[in-house]
Amino acid sequence: MEQKLKIVIVEDEPVSNIYLKNLIQETRIQHEIVKELDCVVDALAYFVANPKVDLIFMDIHLGDGTCFDILNTIAIDTPIIFCTTFDTYAIQAFKYNSIDYILKPAKIDNIRAALNKFLSINQSEQQNYLGRIDQMMDSFTPPQFKKRFLIKENNKLKIVDINNVNFFYSKDGQTFIVEKTGCEHPVDYTLERLEDLLDPEDFFRINRKTTININQIFSVEDYFNSRLKIKLQNNKKDLDLVVSRNRVKYFKNWLKGVS
Missing domain, CATH: 3.40.50.2300 (Response regulator)
Structure with missing residues (x-):
């Protein structure tokens, strides 16, 4: 045997x-x-x-x-x-x-x-x-992360640079990309797939429905039930950005650069 x-x-x-x-x-x-x-x-x-x-x-x-x-x-x-x-x-x-x-x-x-x-x-x-x-x-090939998204709107194509992304969120089975300007667009990726495509040094999935850009964080506050609430710069969308309790430790490490 x-x-x-x-x-x-x-x-x-x-x-x-x-x-x-x-x-x-x-x-x-x-x-x-x-x-x-x-x-x-x-x-x-x-x-x-x-x-x-x-x-x-x-x-x-x-x-x-x-x-x-x-x-x-x-x-x-x-x-x-x-x-x-x-x-x-x-x-x-x-x-x-x-x-x-x-x-x-x-x-x-x-x-x-x-x-x-x-x-x-x-x-x-x-x-x-x-x-x-x-x-x-x-022969070692480093991972390649997305630098831009191609959005189709009303028979027109728009390029959204990754540096202009505020956050991503999902609702009713659809994922949306939200720009710094507040404009949002549907994208053909799940948040799970985006975790593979986005640079983990810049993007973090704070809960089941939201992935944020570290460069857009304005403040981090304590929130009830041992969670954290995030405020992003130029966030014009009425959406609570809360770090799930089971991800708080990893989120803090990510902020410190050791996620």
Whole structure:
């Protein structure tokens, strides 16, 4: 019987965690998720106290810091597959027993290739793995985010530059883009799809129905039930912009540049 691969997942977004576990399952590689961790503090405690596992899937940004806070504090010689939204840490990540660096949203082919790479690399090859980083990085393609939207209105086409977007919202199954001027237009994207298309450094989905532009925030106020209320510059639409309670922590991290 094939021995199961013992895996630890370090990921603070519940949705991303479930998505990753489903992709690993789809590869049909025999494995066992022995632990799921969502913050630096818990990860440090776990890796100090527990025996070595075979492989770690690790996000870069966590709720209370980055994975490098873990890796620079304790020695972890377990191979790591990094899964993150940002391409800017790729070189740094490969200093830490890295097998692969996958950009979110990961695809089944990405996960399968990374796991097969791990299974095919023996210990001696891992020690020489850093020597192949430059070759890997030459083929590394950073994500491309939308710079503009093409809007059709009354048989005319209008271009809306991403820098002129105040926020996006959905209503009755339709998504709308709201410009700084207050003009709004329907777009053929769901908010879920927009999360993949928009630069996460500039745009954040504060609740199920709204995604805002950080450059348009005028103020952030405490709101009842441990939520936050956002006021945007030039917002002429009568729409409450409230950060959901379960996203407040991630929103604050995003404001600080560590989302």
